[in-house]
Amino acid sequence: MIKELVKEELTADLSEGSVLVDFYSKTCGPCKMLSFILNDIDKTYGEKVKIIKVDFEDNPDLIEEHRVEGYPTLVMFKDGKEVSRKSGLQQKPVIIKMIEEAL
Template identity: 55%
Template sequence: MLKEVSSAEFKETVNDGLVLADFFSTTCGPCKMLSFVLNDVEKEFGDDLKILKVDFDQNKDLTAEYGVTGYPTLILLKEGSEVARMQGLQQKPAIIKMIQEHK
């Protein structure tokens, strides 16, 4: 199950290995479709990857800090540093490829 986090929770978790941050909006159709894809991605990687859902509207500090200007935006972080980014609705193979390239 994907976990929606606050800014504080995000900052506590972001340095723990490989983290995929999903910046989304509750009113965004592609964001909702991406959640189904990310559920599958999460099953594939298990404990090797944490997926955090960050509400674009509720966490303006994080969206500013990471320069997120639209949604959905996926940011892959390794030990707290950004290593890759994708914007818009993505397919599972593209997301998996991005993650595997930075494992």
């Protein structure tokens, strides 16, 4: 299940396992398209990886903390450490590769 989080929750969720964070904006067209792709990926990888959405406008502290410069930005974490990052709208195979490399 894809979750929308705020700072306190994100810090706790990043500490264990594989976590894909989608930094997005509600007004961003590519972000909306990416959301459909992530929902599809969640059906396959939901047991293996957490997918978390972080709204750009509502979480400026998280945006700064994770050095996110634009949206959408996907950041893959493994046991609390960033292992990969992609900016802009990504195709499903690219996102799956990010996940597979972090499992």
